[in-house]
Amino acid sequence: MYRCLFIILIVVCGGFCAINDTDKMVMAAAESQLPVFLSKIPEGQQVSYGFKGDDDLDLCTIGKPCRMLFFNNDFYNSPVDENKNYILIKNEWRVPVIVDSGYRTLLTMAGNPGNYIITAMGDTMLAKELQQQSTENENDEYYILRIPRLRADFFVTERNNSFSDAHFTPLLTAVIALPALSNNSKPSFTLIEVERAVKEALGKGKK
Secondary structure, eight states, rough: OOOOOOSSSSSTBBOOOOHHHHHHHHHHHHHHEEEEHHHOTTTTOGGGGGGOOOOOOGGOOOOEEEEEEEEEEEEEEEEEOOTSSEEEEEEEEEEEEETTEEEEEEEEEEETOOOOEEEEEOOHHHHHHHHHHHTTEEEEEEEEETTTTTTTTEEEEEEESSSSGGGEEEHHHHHHHHHHTTEEESOOOOHHHHHHHHHHHHHHHHO
C-alpha cells in the first residue's frame, strides 16, 4: 500500500501557508484515504491518471485545498444587486496531489467534520492551473468559483472573510467563456465584475 506524506506547513508552499482548521481536517482525510485510490491504479498506467512515468507514488503529498463556490439560483433568475450575496459555499473541495513539488492531479473531497471522503480523482489540467495561481497567494483562503452554465472556473483568494474583497482570477475555461474578462488586461477581478460578466455572457447565449 502506498505511503503518502502529509505536509501541512512550509514544504509544499515554499514558506508559511495559512491553513484553517477545516482545511487541516480535509487534508488529513485526504492523506489517510489516498493510498487506497493510488493502489487501484493499474501497474504502468500512472500517466493515464496524471502522474509522470517515473513518479514514485509512495512520495505523494497533499496540497492546500480549494473549497468550491457556486452562484445560487437567485443570481441566475434576477438582475444583479450589489447588496445581495449570491455565493454558495459547498462542503466540497479540490485537493492537490503533489509529487516532486508538482501538482499531478486533484482529489474531490466532500462531507462534514469527521466524515470527509474522497469521491473522485482527476483533472490534471486544472491541477496545473491551480499550482500556478496558489504559489503567489500563500496566506489567503483558496476557493474555486464554478459556473456550470458556462463551464467556467475562477481561482479565488480571500483573507478577510468577505468575498467582496476577494480576488477572482479567471482560469482557462473562464477566459474562453467570458470575452468581457478575457479582453481585459487585468490579472484578477472583483466579485461584482465577475457577476456582471457572467450575466452578460448568459444573456448573449439566450439570443
